[in-house]
Amino acid sequence: MSAALLYALAGAALFAIGLAGLLLQPHLLRKILAFNILGSGAFLILVGLGQRDGIIDPVPQAMVLTGIVVAIAATALALALARQLLDLTGQMRLPEDRPDTEPADD
Amino acid sequence: MTDFPDPLPWLIVLPLLWGTLAFLLGPGRGGRLAIAAIALQGVLALQLAGQLLDDGSRVYAVGGWGAPLGIDLMADGLAAVMLLLTQAVALPLAVFARGYFAASPKGRELFWPLTGFLLAALNALFVSADLFNIYVTLELLGLAAVGLVAIAGGRQPVTAAMRYLFATLLGSGAYLLGVALIYGSYGSVSLAVLTPLLTSEAPLAVTLAAALILTGLLLKTALFPFHFWLPPAHGGAPAPVSALLSALVIKASFYLVLRLWLELFAPLATVAAAQLIGALGAAAILWGSWLALTQTRLKMLVAYSTVAQVGYLFLLFPLATLVPLGAADSAVQGGVMQAVAHGLAKAAMFAAAGSMIVATGRDDIGRLGGVGARLPLTLFSFGLAGVTLMGLPPSGGFSAKWLLLMAALESGQWWWVAVMIAGGLLTAAYVFKVLRRAFLPVAEGDRVTRVPRTLEFSAFALALAAILLGLFGAPLLELLAVGRAA
Amino acid sequence: MIDPWLPALVVLSSFLPGLVIFFLAEERIRLRTALNLIGAFAKIALIGVMLWGVLNDHEYVFRHTVLPGLDLVLKADALALLFVTLSAVLWLFTTLYAIGYLEGAPNRSRFFGFFSLCVTATVGVAMAGNLFTFFLFYELLTLATYPLVVHRGTEKALRAGHIYLAYTLGGGALLLIGTVWLYGVAGQVDFAPGGTLSTLTPDTAGQLQIIFLLLIAGLGVKAALVPLHGWLPMAMVAPAPVSALLHAVAVVKAGAFGIVRVVYEVYGIEFAQSLALLLPLAIAASITIIWGSLRALFQDDLKRRLAYSTVSQVAYIVLGVTLFGPLGTLGGLVHLVHQGIMKITLFFCAGNYAETLGIHKVSEMDGVGRRMPWTTLAFTLGAFGMIGVPPLAGFISKWYLGLGALEAGMPWVLAVLAASSLLNAAYFLPILHRAWFRPPSTAWPHESIPQRGRWETAPLLLLPPLATAAATLVVGLFAASDFSPLDWAKLIADREYLQWTP
């Protein structure tokens, strides 16, 4: 097993950790952390699997660079939304109940 | 290329350019620029469609490298149909938005640049033939959409935007993981390179990738039970935004599901998976329609209607998977027709709803009395859009349902017939819930003001287009056939 | 050649004025009236041209492909023209009547806009050249009539509108399933004399029977066949011109006409007979005839009584269709026209009583004949016609239905006809007795139009019922002459029976 594949496996674990956090954590900041961890997992898999034969592959590396920039963009937007929500509601979590007129579904 | 300018790259560059310029012009500016540019995009899309009809589908190597090293764009009939839909919906909506934000300025500051990027993302997504490039367009699309939901501020829209952002990020996360697995399996992300490589004996990683990618996209399309984020986001945003989101944005991820299912992942498709997607679609139709019926806010009703109408799109999968060729063709045509018809009709409906809300000063179905008398054209547009959603002839919605029904009968899957018919009746119920209120006289203490003409006429243009699609839909099907294996 | 466009022009002649009227300001009364009348007369003129052509074996077909294998076809054949002529002429009267009836009422632009759309749909139903086109206009009819039914905007009207929609959209759904299924089994089938399905392989017979059931159920809702008739008595909350439209010109007729088309021109009467589809339909029609009459007997509300009468009378048309043999066909087709003329007269009169004196109930009609003799005369003619008194229109229908029953070997139908005639008499004669022979009560419930010289009510309210009442008499008296409805129905029957020589 190459080191790259090892990191890809770690990426799978990170993705799962991030996914669980995103689904289970009610706190918005933690959801944002979880999303970043999930993304890092996917990036590791992309590069790790791409280099599983031990050859350095610049293509997935470039993709991950793109991905990291996208991730920070999304994170910044998410944080801005979370802060706005904090200002409006005094909480950093999504209300469990749905907006007033909407009956609870699912 | 003999044509100059080549429409394909300009369809992507142009909205990026005017979006950026609108940002440079300053808060709230750029509406006129946007309208002119979208009109030009419309011409380009028509030109592209003409090229495709003459010469068949085309591949465009960005930078001249070609797949797999570079990124390819690919335009076939399906992509052209979606491009046409996008510009056709965007143009009247841009006209509408200018009037709307003049009357109700909350959130107008950054509407135009965000819309420019949104349209660029859509156009780029429809013609992309590279899985990773699609990921970037998806993120561009998702962030633009979330930004648009939040532009008006306020507790409900910001909450909705937050929820929407997490949903869309989770969706693209799953998608990205899928892409990583595919690159890791084959060493390429080009659709053209991958399609012949992917067979029914693909490794487990690829099957997992397909599942992840499709699930992520279904989440972004808000297919039941992933619909939780859609109604507050679409119902809470300013009306032109709701219209753009419901008409176009969810169609983008649907388009990807369709394209990948029919092409790249076709060897992995099973009847069970197709039936499952169809069942989710059916549940969306019934549950979404039912919830639409119980709403008291007009825009929430229209938003839940989107949840239901999305369901129709997904009925095509069981009807097109491992069935006789004729039925499959008919199903795909029906599904695409539904996407187009719903796009036009739902844009019209949100625009009409926006006018009604501006006119009555509130978003309340119970207080619509007097709208019929003061805004007859708007109400008429709402009704016409409703006709399309109900699937009554002549309308694009009917053509779509007809094709899907034919496919269902031809492939012997009568249970979908029952779902479609029931959904049509439920749709009628919630559309008439609005119409009958609007026919009433003005309630005491309420005021209904007139709205600018542009608001009324842009909604009407969209609704009329949805109807005319039902009468003149044959050319669209001809275009759709370009590049699809006969 | 303009020929293919003629059917389309007939449809547009009310559609375009309707659209314009829809957006006219409320005060533009003259322009609105002018548009209405121009449309009505243009339609009649166009129909006149086509009547001449069809009589000389010409056919006018307009065809537009909507989707591959799905054509919009408008065809002016003999059967279409029978219905088109009826609805165009009655529309003219109804429009005149409605202009008088709604004088000063709110939302008239909307009303007349939908009114025109409604006739557009009816004309489309009449001239539909295949099931898809028929379905298209059939649904348009539902959408265009709904705003008319709820026009008054009262709770009661909204409720009636609800019921109306639930029934008709449900019916539409059944019709759609049947249509899609049929297209799946047989491909696109245009309406053609003698039907087209008999060429299909025998193993589809079972499917065709189910499809027939679906189609008839879908059409039966609008035709108000028991037990699908519930909406009709509810819908009489609508203004009188709308009731006239629903009962005589458009809605129930569209349903009945659809049944005619399906039996004769999709399945073919002989093929339908061979699939054993006619007898069940005949029984359903008979039940409807008796049940409608029975219910009418117990209604005090005048319009409700008339509504149940419609339930029963429209079923005569269906009954005629099911009597295998040209004479039954003749009876059914001619009743399509006769019932329209008679029932519109009755509703006009009922509207006059309500508008002029505020009379809504039979029990309030004592002596009304002295206050409103002309209206009551028209009502009397209509009622006698319904009972089947010779030489009025209704007699001709019942005569041929009776002959048709004998020809088809279904003598029990005679009993149905006799019983129903007796019931007709039982619910109409007491009204006439009250109107003519009882002394008037001291005050009318709500007299809103006073007597002015010779005019017992507004001229535009009085003239249409007089005209249609006269027509009731004329089509009966001159049934044997050229161009009478009976003569035209013979022409149609001629073309429907492949084996028949008169």
Place this chain on the structure above:
Amino acid sequence: MKAWLTALTVLLCSGLALALGGAMLALPEFAVRLPAQVTANLDTSGVSHPVTAVLLNFRGYDTLLEVAVLLLALLGVFALSRHADEHAPRATPAHPVLQTLARLLAPLMVLVAGYLLWVGAHAPGGAFQAGAVLAAAGVLLRLAGLLPAWAQPGRLLRGGLALGLLVFLAVAVAGLPQGSLLHYPVSMAGALILLVEAGLTLSIGLTLAGLYLASAGAKR
């Protein structure tokens, strides 16, 4: 949230991880191998560092869209901070030591950014890293209270933010007459890429700093 739901989620996520792991261990040989192709085309790409070649030439289109994503996120943040202005507390003056440090470090960081940009053509580095360093300088200055908040960017600032994307678009479109979007003539490829990267460095630096300054910075 109900405990059983939590347990189920954890279970499913673990299952996903295991499935992914299992699938990764059972992969066949690559069908396509890109590193060789990258190397083969490196000469005509205009740069000698493979990652930069992919980022700005072979897959430059991705990068073009990604720059748009970045600007877009900033637009979203602007849209939100616009509503928050009213209750934003004033910036508090920073510690003098921090101010001095910032004054010293910021120019140095600009130099580093310039170096990273330059070196990107043939070694690790490039517009993104350079932009990030530039942004860090901005954040530092802001923390030191030396930069104003950005909720309402002026015309000049908007120009700076948009510059990178506009330059990139211009270069992309300039390729159209030669054959395709983003087509660089071999002789000019290096110069064009440097031009694009220079524009990007400035805009990315401003945008990344803006993401901080428009939302986070505005409230301090």
Place this chain on the structure above:
Amino acid sequence: MTPALAFDLLLIAALLWSAARALTIADVFHAVVLFIVFGLLMALAWARLGAPDIALAEAAIGAGLTGALLLDAVGHLRARQREPEQ
């Protein structure tokens, strides 16, 4: 076990631990600090994968800028939570 492998395993363990802790630790501030640590570890991992470009970007953007944004948000959150007591 080669030293390289040992290092890799150790690094991966640290990555997983910091990620899991960042999501489960009670205090938000600690969570953010752990996340920054996670980002730095990721930069190391990228270096091990022969991707110095990503390592640089991750350190500067992933850990640096994201960290700054997150820390600021935590500060804002705490300020807000203290408000009612004032």
